[in-house]
Amino acid sequence: MGNWACIIIDVRKLNSFSSQGVTYMQSIADFIDLDRYPLNKLDSPSGRTLVEDCQQMMREHAICALKGFLRPASVRALSNEVASLEDAMRRVDFLATPYGWLKNSDFAEDHPRSRLFNRRCGVLTADQLNPKGLCTQLFQFSELTEFVRRLLGYESLFNSTCPNISVRLNIMQQGDEFGWHYDTNDGAVSLVLQDAQEGGAFEYAPLIRSEEDEKYDRVSRIFSGRASPVVADAPAGTFILFMGRRSLHRVAPVGKTQKSRQTLLFSYDRKPGMVFPEKIRKRMLEPSPEPFLGQ
Numbered sequence: 001m002g003n004w005a006c007i008i009i010d011v012r013k014l015n016s017f018s019s020q021g022v023t024y025m026q027s028i029a030d031f032i033d034l035d036r037y038p039l040n041k042l043d044s045p046s047g048r049t050l051v052e053d054c055q056q057m058m059r060e061h062a063i064c065a066l067k068g069f070l071r072p073a074s075v076r077a078l079s080n081e082v083a084s085l086e087d088a089m090r091r092v093d094f095l096a097t098p099y100g101w102l103k104n105s106d107f108a109e110d111h112p113r114s115r116l117f118n119r120r121c122g123v124l125t126a127d128q129l130n131p132k133g134l135c136t137q138l139f140q141f142s143e144l145t146e147f148v149r150r151l152l153g154y155e156s157l158f159n160s161t162c163p164n165i166s167v168r169l170n171i172m173q174q175g176d177e178f179g180w181h182y183d184t185n186d187g188a189v190s191l192v193l194q195d196a197q198e199g200g201a202f203e204y205a206p207l208i209r210s211e212e213d214e215k216y217d218r219v220s221r222i223f224s225g226r227a228s229p230v231v232a233d234a235p236a237g238t239f240i241l242f243m244g245r246r247s248l249h250r251v252a253p254v255g256k257t258q259k260s261r262q263t264l265l266f267s268y269d270r271k272p273g274m275v276f277p278e279k280i281r282k283r284m285l286e287p288s289p290e291p292f293l294g295q
Helices: 043-060 071-084 134-139 141-151 216-224 276-283
Strands: 016-019 022-025 062-064 090-096 117-125 169-171 176-181 188-194 202-205 238-243 248-251 261-266
Touching: 043 062, 043 141, 062 090, 071 134, 071 261, 090 276, 134 169, 134 261, 141 238, 169 176, 176 216, 202 216
Parallel strands: none
Antiparallel strands: 016 022, 062 238, 090 117, 117 169, 117 176, 169 261, 176 248, 188 238, 188 261, 202 248
């Protein structure tokens, strides 16, 4: 668990201060390495090059993974904030279909649409976070939202206002896993705060499906282990933007570890005021062992 008294911040390099156990960072430069990733100058030559390179990564590999995106001191401070809240996290543990947006009845037992995978981890939701804490501060920077908008090529993008899932954390301990699945939309944003000591890799099959062709044969090969997924190179401090609606993915089982795997997730939408449906929110607010079979 984190210990706030052990956080040592060099004020010459990080313009932050603490009050009543909460660390405040005054600008986006305190969180993000703007020399490498100039989110504050996206219209400059270096900013345009960054966006173009990221878009090419996503077209070719379905993922934009920027190592060293978060400054080391901000990674430590964010991780310690999360660790101080881990005792309050809710545990989710249920089986789920990878095809949660579809009706999955009447398929053969060995068909991909009939398969269920473990979702086992701890969850902290926005309502459990300090509204002035670091996780919330980072989410609220307009420069980050604009960066994500440009990478996705949208005309507009807004921070979710969901009181529960606009910002959330997945916290995985020994034996936890988040099995094979697709997201309900492309453009999931996550920030790796802490790795487990063993296991817990992010694995994916890039752009394996389309709206016209589910490619069940290729999916079956991944499920059975006859085909190997890609393993993301995403150490702590990495920013990830992932095309998860078309790319099968999972967090592999966490092995022996004394450190939790901490991932911070931000939600956005093309329209303002987006709140997740009650059914999805309830899964995190009132965890149930009931399997999730889809629509």
